[in-house]
Amino acid sequence: MLSERRLQVLRAIVQDYVGTEEPVGSKALTERHGLGVSPATVRNDMAALEEEGYIAQPHTSAGRIPTDKGYRLFVDKLAEVKPMTGPERRAIQNFLDGAVDLDDVVARTVRLLAQLTRQVAVVQYPSLTRSTVRHVELLPLAPARVMLVLITDTGRVEQRMIDCPAPFGETSLADLRARLNSRVAGRRFTDVPQLVEDLPEGFDVEDRGTVSTVLSTLLETLVEENEERLVIGGTANLTRFAHDFPLTIRPVLEALEEQVVLLRLLGEMQNPGMTVRIGHENAHEGLNSTSIVSVGYGSGGEAVAKLGVVGPTRMDYPGTMGAVRAVARYVGQILAES
Amino acid sequence: MLSERRLQVLRAIVQDYVGTEEPVGSKALTERHGLGVSPATVRNDMAALEEEGYIAQPHTSAGRIPTDKGYRLFVDKLAEVKPMTGPERRAIQNFLDGAVDLDDVVARTVRLLAQLTRQVAVVQYPSLTRSTVRHVELLPLAPARVMLVLITDTGRVEQRMIDCPAPFGETSLADLRARLNSRVAGRRFTDVPQLVEDLPEGFDVEDRGTVSTVLSTLLETLVEENEERLVIGGTANLTRFAHDFPLTIRPVLEALEEQVVLLRLLGEMQNPGMTVRIGHENAHEGLNSTSIVSVGYGSGGEAVAKLGVVGPTRMDYPGTMGAVRAVARYVGQILAES
DNA sequence: TCTGGCACTCGGCGCATACGAGTGCCAGCT
DNA sequence: AGCTGGCACTCGTATGCGCCGAGTGCCAGA
Numbered sequence: 264m265l266s267e268r269r270l271q272v273l274r275a276i277v278q279d280y281v282g283t284e285e286p287v288g289s290k291a292l293t294e295r296h297g298l299g300v301s302p303a304t305v306r307n308d309m310a311a312l313e314e315e316g317y318i319a320q321p322h323t324s325a326g327r328i329p330t331d332k333g334y335r336l337f338v339d340k341l342a343e344v345k346p347m348t349g350p351e352r353r354a355i356q357n358f359l360d361g362a363v364d365l366d367d368v369v370a371r372t373v374r375l376l377a378q379l380t381r382q383v384a385v386v387q388y389p390s391l392t393r394s395t396v397r398h399v400e401l402l403p404l405a406p407a408r409v410m411l412v413l414i415t416d417t418g419r420v421e422q423r424m425i426d427c428p429a430p431f432g433e434t435s436l437a438d439l440r441a442r443l444n445s446r447v448a449g450r451r452f453t454d455v456p457q458l459v460e461d462l463p464e465g466f467d468v469e470d471r472g473t474v475s476t477v478l479s480t481l482l483e484t485l486v487e488e489n490e491e492r493l494v495i496g497g498t499a500n501l502t503r504f505a506h507d508f509p510l511t512i513r514p515v516l517e518a519l520e521e522q523v524v525l526l527r528l529l530g531e532m533q534n535p536g537m538t539v540r541i542g543h544e545n546a547h548e549g550l551n552s553t554s555i556v557s558v559g560y561g562s563g564g565e566a567v568a569k570l571g572v573v574g575p576t577r578m579d580y581p582g583t584m585g586a587v588r589a590v591a592r593y594v595g596q597i598l599a600e601s
Numbered sequence: 602m603l604s605e606r607r608l609q610v611l612r613a614i615v616q617d618y619v620g621t622e623e624p625v626g627s628k629a630l631t632e633r634h635g636l637g638v639s640p641a642t643v644r645n646d647m648a649a650l651e652e653e654g655y656i657a658q659p660h661t662s663a664g665r666i667p668t669d670k671g672y673r674l675f676v677d678k679l680a681e682v683k684p685m686t687g688p689e690r691r692a693i694q695n696f697l698d699g700a701v702d703l704d705d706v707v708a709r710t711v712r713l714l715a716q717l718t719r720q721v722a723v724v725q726y727p728s729l730t731r732s733t734v735r736h737v738e739l740l741p742l743a744p745a746r747v748m749l750v751l752i753t754d755t756g757r758v759e760q761r762m763i764d765c766p767a768p769f770g771e772t773s774l775a776d777l778r779a780r781l782n783s784r785v786a787g788r789r790f791t792d793v794p795q796l797v798e799d800l801p802e803g804f805d806v807e808d809r810g811t812v813s814t815v816l817s818t819l820l821e822t823l824v825e826e827n828e829e830r831l832v833i834g835g836t837a838n839l840t841r842f843a844h845d846f847p848l849t850i851r852p853v854l855e856a857l858e859e860q861v862v863l864l865r866l867l868g869e870m871q872n873p874g875m876t877v878r879i880g881h882e883n884a885h886e887g888l889n890s891t892s893i894v895s896v897g898y899g900s901g902g903e904a905v906a907k908l909g910v911v912g913p914t915r916m917d918y919p920g921t922m923g924a925v926r927a928v929a930r931y932v933g934q935i936l937a938e939s
Numbered sequence: 940t941c942t943g944g945c946a947c948t949c950g951g952c953g954c955a956t957a958c959g960a961g962t963g964c965c966a967g968c969t
Numbered sequence: 970a971g972c973t974g975g976c977a978c979t980c981g982t983a984t985g986c987g988c989c990g991a992g993t994g995c996c997a998g999a
Binding site (some may be wrong): 286287288289290291301303306307309310320322325326 | 959960961962963964
């Protein structure tokens with residue numbers, strides 16, 4: 264177990280390195296932080312920390328930088344989430360309050376998060392899995408063509424075209440719509456399949472094919488849309504690290520465009536509360552020198568999706584975590600209101 | 602007026618520079634292209650071209666690179682759009698044919714375009730202005746709450762919540778829906794305002810408030826959605842120019858995130874046919890060292906939106922133009938089919 | 940009008956040197 | 970036992986210098 268002072272040394276190293284982006288030496292440390300001991304002592308502590316793998320030197324005669332393991336310890340034991348200041352809170356609220364619909368909420372959130380953290384922001388659209396059906400609408404477009412519109416309690420709307428196996432009368436359609444809604448309105452998506460299972464049985468034989476088609480399209484929509492969409496923003500912030508980048512920036516941009524990858528990563532993060540994935544903890548290779556801070560958000564107590572930030576491992580964790588948490592909280596409020 | 606050979610020299614310079622990304626000298630030119638004259642002659646021509654502002658030297662003792670003006674001349678007079686090869690065409694078609702809905706078409710298009718050109722791709726969602734109404738649906742969500750769903754002929758769906766000033770019966774709603782659709786279905790968006798102007802007059806006095814609210818929401822939707830959305834992709838390709846970049850890449854990323862800027866730029870480009878904006882021809886400062894190749898696309902003969910590519914001025918114009926044109930054509934076909 | 944020749948320019952590259960921040964270790968002090 | 974000051978050592982970076990070669994402009998001659 265590391266002594267209290269060694270932990271403080273680690274904390275100081277992380278803070279300085281994040282601030283200056285340069286390896287930090289023993290002398291600078293004792294000066295900038297009131298450690299009350301001499302550089303030589305700090306050097307001993309550093310040697311011990313390096314031995315344990317919390318820090319490393321890029322070159323033999325350079326200062327130390329934290330390793331992924333060092334950041335991990337910092338985040339777990341040494342850092343406190345930095346709460347937003349009053350003005351910041353108000354700014355967040357003002358910015359989000361102007362949103363007119365779900366798309367706008369998501370778009371504003373991603374911009375806001377990118378601006379607050381000066382990093383790349385990622386916002387997942389509210390999941391359909393946990394939400395409930397508000398309404399299902401069926402619109403006749405042609406004798407054998409129907410449009411299915413699904414409206415969720417989070418305000419999301421999905422539509423699908425359906426080609427019916429046989430012509431389907433307007434009255435039958437109205438009938439189906441009524442029965443369908445009476446069964447699924449207000450219910451959770453996960454419950455829908457068994458709720459509609461025996462629905463075709465109440466219809467004339469010649470209509471059952473169409474009814475089944477409509478139902479299977481509905482179920483498909485639920486499943487397919489389970490593959491969430493997400494929106495990213497603030498990629499220009501990647502260029503702030505132009506020193507080491509060009510090489511690092513490319514795989515990150517590539518990973519960000521592969522939404523599948525990001526979604527999987529977000530999915531892997533434990534659900535309630537904030538998660539921080541540091542460097543190599545990220546399964547995806549291109550993101551090995553970045554950290555991801557994410558948290559679930561939702562309209563009720565339950566998280567329906569995640570949002571977060573992707574940045575260099577050398578990031579201001581307390582500030583970033585504070586911003587992410589605050590934004591998630593306000594987005595949840597907005598969603599609950601609408 | 603420039604002599605025929607000087608034009609050929611300019612063409613050769615552009616082609617070589619695009620290929621090698623290095624300033625091209627007189628000797629290399631005569632070797633790589635069968636100009637049939639000596640380097641000294643080419644030097645004279647180069648001096649003349651430089652005099653006219655078509656090429657420039659980065660340093661006194663270096664080769665020449667084309668200026669924006671040089672690229673302009675190349676694109677206007679010296680280059681032919683390079684048609685896609687058969688396999689390329691088939692690949693495009695296969696890739697786009699798998700799309701399931703409009704979102705998917707756009708998403709696939711942007712990916713495809715980025716991959717084909719190895720540059721940043723931009724695709725604008727089909728505009729509502731030129732499209733026609735396929736159907737308007739009104740759904741009662743609560744006694745005084747209605748959801749408006751607008752379906753366009755391009756397959757786009759927009760929805761709006763409406764809080765009615767007074768409760769509104771289901772039968773009145775059905776009545777309104779029927780009358781509304783009989784007037785606007787199949788009509789152009791721009792014609793809608795005058796088509797529904799006198800609609801409230803046919804309703805009971807107590808319902809007119811609600812009818813007006815619904816109508817104004819509909820008109821609002823048309824106008825608001827006139828501010829198009831667009832999708833970009835392939836930003837990772839920006840890092841291919843890491844040499845001079847880091848400095849150049851940042852403003853480009855910033856401009857790309859400012860959708861307003863991009864939309865304005867796309868809007869400025871003349872509508873029918875392909876447009877190429879080179880370097881400083883782009884009004885936006887951050888894009889002064891990039892070129893934009895864009896073209897309108899649409900389901901019918903008429904363009905409903907634009908798509909294109911953003912890349913360095915030093916790009917393969919014939920190839921890029923070929924890819925952009927081909928993709929636009931196929932997207933148009935897909936839209937027409939659905 | 941084109942060509943070969945020639946002197947000149949200047950950016951890039953390799954190399955050697957100096958500098959300095961930072962380290963590890965050790966002996967001595969408390 | 971832990972802390973401190975001192976000291977020799979490492980090594981990455983900055984700097985200066987000289988060479989090389991691609992490329993140019995100009996000029997005289999075909």
